[in-house]
Amino acid sequence: MNLSTTAKGKEYLILFFIIVVAIVLRFLHPFDIPFTHDEHSALFRINYTSFKDLIEFGVKPDGHPAGIQVLLYFWTILFGYSEIAVKIPFLFLGVFSVFLIYKIGKQWYNSTVGLVSASFLSTLEYFVTYSQIARPYISGLFFTLLMVFFWIKIIKQPQKRVLINAGGYIGGSILCSYNHYFSLLFAVIVGITGLFLIERKFIKRYILFGLIIFIAFIPHIGITIGHLRMGGIEGWLGKPHYDFLIEYLKFAFNNSVLILILVLSIIVFGFYKREFASNYFRHSVIVFCWFILPFLIGFLYSIFVNAVLQYSMLIFSFPFFILLIFGHLPVLSYKYKWLLITVILSITSFSLIVERKHYSYFYNLSYEKILTHHDSLKRAKCDFISIVDSDKKISKYYVEKLSLDTSFIWADSFTSLVDFKSFIRKQNKPNLYFGCISWSNPTIIPIIQDYYPYIEWQKNYFTGTAYLFKKQKTENSQKPIYTSIMTFEGEEKNWRIERKEKVVDTMGYESCSSYLFDSTGESGPTFTIPLKEIINNQNNFIDVSLYTRMDEFPEDVLLCSSLESRGKNIDWRSTSFDTFVPKINYDKVWTKIYHTIKLSDIYLKYPDVILKVGVWNRKKQRFYIDNFEIKVRKGNTVIYGL
Incomplete structure (x- = not known):
């Protein structure tokens, strides 16, 4: 064997080692x-x-x-x-x-x-x-x-x-x-x-x-x-x-x-x-x-x-x-x-x-885990209601492959978020399981938390998340990252009310005070804060909510949020009040409006990002708002990969 053949053989030995590593890493x-x-x-x-x-x-x-x-x-x-x-x-x-x-x-x-x-x-x-x-x-x-x-x-x-x-x-x-x-x-x-x-x-x-x-x-x-x-x-x-x-x-x-x-x-x-x-x-x-x-x-x-x-x-x-x-x-x-x-x-x-x-x-993707968590709770005889928001065809594949329990409710079986909320309100079991993939409506979580306020555990997976909620607080209950609420009983940090004469003391959700919108203006109270002061991760969720009492059915009344960087808008989104206000008896009850910002879906690589939240009364209708709340909760840090 000559020198060149020996040198070539040595080189192929190194290449062989590289390929063995490639095989091991791919076939593990x-x-x-x-x-x-x-x-x-x-x-x-x-x-x-x-x-x-x-x-x-x-x-x-x-x-x-x-x-x-x-x-x-x-x-x-x-x-x-x-x-x-x-x-x-x-x-x-x-x-x-x-x-x-x-x-x-x-x-x-x-x-x-x-x-x-x-x-x-x-x-x-x-x-x-x-x-x-x-x-x-x-x-x-x-x-x-x-x-x-x-x-x-x-x-x-x-x-x-x-x-x-x-x-x-x-x-x-x-x-x-x-x-x-x-x-x-x-x-x-x-x-x-x-x-x-x-x-x-x-x-x-x-x-x-x-x-x-x-x-x-x-x-x-x-x-x-x-x-x-x-x-x-x-x-x-x-x-x-x-x-x-x-x-x-x-x-x-x-x-x-x-x-x-x-x-x-x-x-x-x-x-x-x-x-x-x-x-x-x-x-x-x-x-x-x-x-x-x-x-x-x-x-x-x-x-x-x-x-x-x-x-x-x-x-x-x-x-x-x-x-x-x-x-x-x-x-x-x-x-x-x-x-x-x-x-x-x-x-x-x-x-x-x-x-x-x-x-x-990568070896623990959400489609399977969402179903196996439900199955494990069922086998453990946990007293719970279970809701799954996932792809039905893919779920069927894993149910048949792993012989999993299917006594859960599909999230898309509800005709609207109002219908979903009505269902949750009627439940009396102590626990609620919710498994969802990445494109699930993030507003579902704060609706659940109105009746099952405590997150006992949250399992994060690539492309999805599983939660167990409880009615009663335990030592494991997840705490919100940030909360701020305007009850119109006094001034609150980061809240601004330009027209203080619109704060009335004759109507309120839990107290006597609220804020009146009418034909004299489109805007009202606003919440403004640097985003970095209220989040600890760019995968957090910001849940915004308020209670409203309408004098007429809402038309183009929006709960809005914007993210701005040095005067430039980088994200604007809104939720219409009519998503949650019932079409009958709307003038006799306080109705909660929800709006959730999923930060992981927003490009945030801008300097000095500011969060602004407010109500836009586009047609200048008459209604009251109260208990205007901003809450930040933990997100899924691996929802789209590390």
């Missing part, structure tokens, strides 16, 4: 990896008896290309619907991606760059998580890396192994186009790049490759046009903010200070050595463009057309950012390669397991 407790909401949704859309119905009802309404949906359709026919059966190909594609980024890094720069890049793909939560999700993200990563691997061979050695390299490039590009529209976009960007780099005598052949890829996508064009007409997903996805890229990079590196220090140290070390290869700058410009262009296109499209940009969509181009920041690393000796790779794998694995708590949070 493989039978416990749960389905996410997106996976459940995809699986519900493959239960058709014909391929035509799959395309018509499973692909066209979805907004993604048909590739992964078709794969799941045939895969589940062969291997079934269990979590591990569905996820297996994606788990392996995540591992194969580690090998491919090593090969690309070595082709484009050197073996050290390849090994370092592979180490980060092996252990960063970004890649581990999407390897464990059967959606078109890790598959798209693999397809883009496969395409680029053969593309480099075509560009660098266009006369060698033409059929194999052309087949790999064309096949990878076609897979990208049928996988996800952002992996298709990436394939287009790579293809255009090649037009500037390929030797002129091979340009016609290269254009032919592109034509073959386009022809292969023609059957899907009609579906794609339909998807474009659907628009974006602004119903639940907001437009990106201008710090999106910075926040994305923080997310991609685990939001970890340790990893940031590690990355910066490696970058500085590389520049200290300063051994730039002849093609370093050209290659770095290319990978920079490959990383930044998908982001810019997605960002601008989201700002000016429809919101589509999410972190998941940039996974196809992020490996090239890794190549960009580490591409200047020199070729290290075998000993120093081992040292560097061991440090990277150790720190990033620690971050994944300890800092990010990946296996605690």
Whole structure:
């Protein structure tokens, strides 16, 4: 065995170690990896008896290309619907991606760059998580890396192994186009790049490759046009903010200070050595463009057309950012390669397991836990009423899989919040269980707390929360973070009443005083305070409530809140009084109005954020208000991940 073979063998030993780590992190407790909401949704859309119905009802309404949906359709026919059966190909594609980024890094720069890049793909939560999700993200990563691997061979050695390299490039590009529209976009960007780099005598052949890829996508064009007409997903996805890229990079590196220090140290070390290869700058410009262009296109499209940009969509181009920041690393000796790779794998694995708590949070998703908590209380013979606000199809899956009790009430069985409140008011059991997913109406909680005021425990999960409420206080009862109430009996800190003559002492909810709105004005008492003074976490809830007695049924009477930063409004929302005021006998009773602010759904990265709360009497109707209260309660710190 000659020296070069020995050196190559040693290098592959390091790569083997990296891949073993990648396998362990992705396959840890493989039978416990749960389905996410997106996976459940995809699986519900493959239960058709014909391929035509799959395309018509499973692909066209979805907004993604048909590739992964078709794969799941045939895969589940062969291997079934269990979590591990569905996820297996994606788990392996995540591992194969580690090998491919090593090969690309070595082709484009050197073996050290390849090994370092592979180490980060092996252990960063970004890649581990999407390897464990059967959606078109890790598959798209693999397809883009496969395409680029053969593309480099075509560009660098266009006369060698033409059929194999052309087949790999064309096949990878076609897979990208049928996988996800952002992996298709990436394939287009790579293809255009090649037009500037390929030797002129091979340009016609290269254009032919592109034509073959386009022809292969023609059957899907009609579906794609339909998807474009659907628009974006602004119903639940907001437009990106201008710090999106910075926040994305923080997310991609685990939001970890340790990893940031590690990355910066490696970058500085590389520049200290300063051994730039002849093609370093050209290659770095290319990978920079490959990383930044998908982001810019997605960002601008989201700002000016429809919101589509999410972190998941940039996974196809992020490996090239890794190549960009580490591409200047020199070729290290075998000993120093081992040292560097061991440090990277150790720190990033620690971050994944300890800092990010990946296996605690990702393996315990809310859909199952909401139901198992109810089942446990039932088996413990707890005297309680149970309400669940979750996806019914997904819940049915877990009920059948785990043989869980179903003697709970669905939150959507109530026709309105008034109906819900009426039901809660009539309950006399000492405990109430409520399990909900992230999009549950947050106003449900303060309504429950009017009759079950004490939260005995709150279990937080990724995408959902479970609560046990009690009528009686115990030593475990959760305390509110902040409360302030205006009873109009005197002045209160942070409350402002400009028209004090409207405070009357002849009508009140619990006392004799209240505030009168009438035809002389639209606004009344306001509460104003710096947000940071009343919250301890940006996932807190702010529950606003007041009692009102109407002289006529409310029309455009709003309980409003706004968040402002140095005079600029960053969030405004309101609840109409008619949501809670009964349509009959409204002039004879005091009715409670609720308005809840879910801070985790609001972008709060502004300086000096101020909370303002008030009532807007748009049509200048006559009514009274009393017991105007602001309460801050604990939120779910992992509702959208750490």
